[in-house]
Amino acid sequence: MEEKEVAERVRAELSEARFAHTQGVVDATTELARRFGANVQAARLAAWVHDIAREWPRERLLQAALRVEMPSGFALIPALLHGPIAAGLANEWFGVSDAVADAIRYHTTGRVGMSVLEKVVCLADAIERGRDYPGVNDIRAAALTDLNLALAMSFDSTIQYLLLKREPIFPLTVMARNEFWELTREVRE
Numbered sequence: 001m002e003e004k005e006v007a008e009r010v011r012a013e014l015s016e017a018r019f020a021h022t023q024g025v026v027d028a029t030t031e032l033a034r035r036f037g038a039n040v041q042a043a044r045l046a047a048w049v050h051d052i053a054r055e056w057p058r059e060r061l062l063q064a065a066l067r068v069e070m071p072s073g074f075a076l077i078p079a080l081l082h083g084p085i086a087a088g089l090a091n092e093w094f095g096v097s098d099a100v101a102d103a104i105r106y107h108t109t110g111r112v113g114m115s116v117l118e119k120v121v122c123l124a125d126a127i128e129r130g131r132d133y134p135g136v137n138d139i140r141a142a143a144l145t146d147l148n149l150a151l152a153m154s155f156d157s158t159i160q161y162l163l164l165k166r167e168p169i170f171p172l173t174v175m176a177r178n179e180f181w182e183l184t185r186e187v188r189e
Contacts (some may be wrong), residue, residue, distance in 0.1 A: 024128030110176030
């Protein structure tokens with residue numbers, strides 16, 4: 001399927017605001033993929049599809065969750081369901097590779113041992129041009145030279161936000177955050 005067809009299928013599932021965000025993620029992912037050596041075509045495909053189920057009503061999400069591969073723990077935090085569901089849809093609708101599906105599946109949470117493709121999609125979602133939150137410009141600056149540092153900073157920002165809101169923090173996110181800080185510590189020492 002051509003990228004234009006994927007984009008149109010995604011547009012049909014999203015509000016204009018969410019679609020604009022998705023376009024921003026596609027652009028940021030393209031830049032990051034080129035900068036850090038990920039497959040640009042695969043990264044763009046993952047970026048287009050990453051939020052396809054983000055605005056679905058809870059009932060539709062829960063029904064779809066029964067049909068797709070759901071990593072352990074995702075069902076405990078409903079706001080995270082859209083990643084694995086989008087990965088399942090990407091497989092079903094577009095026949096994506098496992099690598100692309102994983103980039104979609106973990107774009108919100110991260111995980112230990114992320115591929116470069118997973119990293120660029122996850123980070124692009126956090127720093128696309130429409131994002132405006134405390135520290136985003138520092139994360140964008142780090143992303144110019146150090147993918148792991150930018151992700152470590154991004155996960156810190158996410159965790160701080162969740163703590164302030166008294167929202168649950170997904171264990172994979174904490175584990176990914178710890179891994180990225182350890183990776184950057186090794187480089188700095």
